[in-house]
Amino acid sequence: MIKLYGFGESRSFRCLWALEEAGLPYEYISTKLRTDAADPASAQHPGYLQLNVQGKVPTLHNDGLVLTESIAILHYIARCAPESGLLPNASMDVYARLDELTSFVLAELEQPLWSKGKHTFALPAEQRVPQMLETAKFEFKKAVTTLDHMLPESEFAVADSFTLVDILLAQTFNWAIRFQFEVPARFVTLRDRHYKRPAAQRALNVAG
Ligand SMILES: N[C@@H](CCC(=O)N[C@@H](CS)C(=O)NCC(=O)O)C(=O)O
Numbered sequence: 001m002i003k004l005y006g007f008g009e010s011r012s013f014r015c016l017w018a019l020e021e022a023g024l025p026y027e028y029i030s031t032k033l034r035t036d037a038a039d040p041a042s043a044q045h046p047g048y049l050q051l052n053v054q055g056k057v058p059t060l061h062n063d064g065l066v067l068t069e070s071i072a073i074l075h076y077i078a079r080c081a082p083e084s085g086l087l088p089n090a091s092m093d094v095y096a097r098l099d100e101l102t103s104f105v106l107a108e109l110e111q112p113l114w115s116k117g118k119h120t121f122a123l124p125a126e127q128r129v130p131q132m133l134e135t136a137k138f139e140f141k142k143a144v145t146t147l148d149h150m151l152p153e154s155e156f157a158v159a160d161s162f163t164l165v166d167i168l169l170a171q172t173f174n175w176a177i178r179f180q181f182e183v184p185a186r187f188v189t190l191r192d193r194h195y196k197r198p199a200a201q202r203a204l205n206v207a208g
Pocket of ligand 1: 011012033034055056058068069071122
């Protein structure tokens with residue numbers, strides 16, 4: 001059975017939500033970040049570091065396969081459950097758009113969010129640069145303006161159905177809202193709409 005190691009509404013939530021959309025059997029292992037390595041539930045525990053050398057979440061473990069990148073995990077889950085439509089049965093152009101939006105979220109949209117996290121709590125105190133918080137705000141605004149042009153005014157990001165890019169966008173905007181970035185109403189609505197899905201609600205219950 002698929003095992004997913006995760007923490008709350010962090011990036012691992014993308015994968016947990018996808019598992020619920022896919023209807024696959026899985027075990028969720030709640031993992032503590034940046035805590036005492038002696039705690040067996042810690043991402044710093046030697047047993048966990050054997051799976052994920054960076055001590056991060058998510059990690060997916062299924063038989064001999066270990067994956068430690070949320071996007072690879074989303075694609076794996078989608079391919080394990082093709083009937084879920086998380087990867088649509090669509091044209092080359094739709095797939096190209098899906099890849100483009102995925103790259104944009106990782107390379108542009110989530111980076112300022114992660115910068116804020118790193119320079120607020122994730123990096124060792126002596127590596128934090130307070131000025132990065134203003135830079136993160138500036139970069140996020142730029143990314144959001146770009147996305148406003150890239151994203152069609154339709155219910156779903158690509159194709160005419162819910163796909164893994166919708167999970168990615170909704171979770172990333174949820175992250176932005178939780179981290180108190182200025183999120184335009186259009187993207188708050190997007191987050192709210194997709195988080196109402198029964199699978200998202202079930203995943204929220206599991207994530208705790
Ligand atoms: N590129 C990775 C990033 C994973 C990542 O940075 N996860 C964060 C939580 S959102 C983490 O585990 N951080 C722990 C730490 O920084 O100590 C992915 O998308 O899965």
